Amino acid sequence: MSLDFPGHTWLPHDGRRHAYPGAKRSDGDVVTLFCRLSVPVATYPLEGPEWLWPECDVCHVLVGECATRREWAARERRATLHAYGDRPPCREGYRRC
Template structure:
C-alpha cells in the first residue's frame, strides 16, 4: 500500500477569501507553499485570534484531503 499522504501534519492558511491547507508544519512568513488544492500561496502568520480571515470558509478540496490525512494519523 503506497503512502498517498507522506506528511502527517498540515497547516491552514487563509488566502484569497478561503482557508486552504498545505502539507507539513507551519512555514516561515514569506515562504512559498502549495496547498492541497494546488494553489500557489505565501505562508503568512495571523497572530490576531479575532482576525476575520479565521472565519473564512474552508476550501472544500483542502478540507477533504485534510480529513484523509487526519484519518491516516488515527
C-alpha cells in the same frame, strides 16, 4: 511502512481557509496547498476575521483523509504492540504457547 503522517497548517488566502502539509513556515515562504495553489505564507492574528472564512472544499476533504489515515495507523499500531507483561505471540521456537 512508516506510521508517521505529517501534520498540516491552515492558511487563509483569497477568501477561504486552505491547508498545506507540515508545520507552519516562515512568512513569505511559498507553499503548495492541498488544492495545488502556490501562495506565500502570511501570519494572521487568531482573532482576525480571516479565520472565520469558509474552508476550501478540496483542502477540507484532503485534510480529513489524512486524519482518517492517521487514526487508522494509530489503531493498527496499538493492536499490534504488546503491552509489558503480555504473553508473546506463538511462534516456532517458543517453549509454551
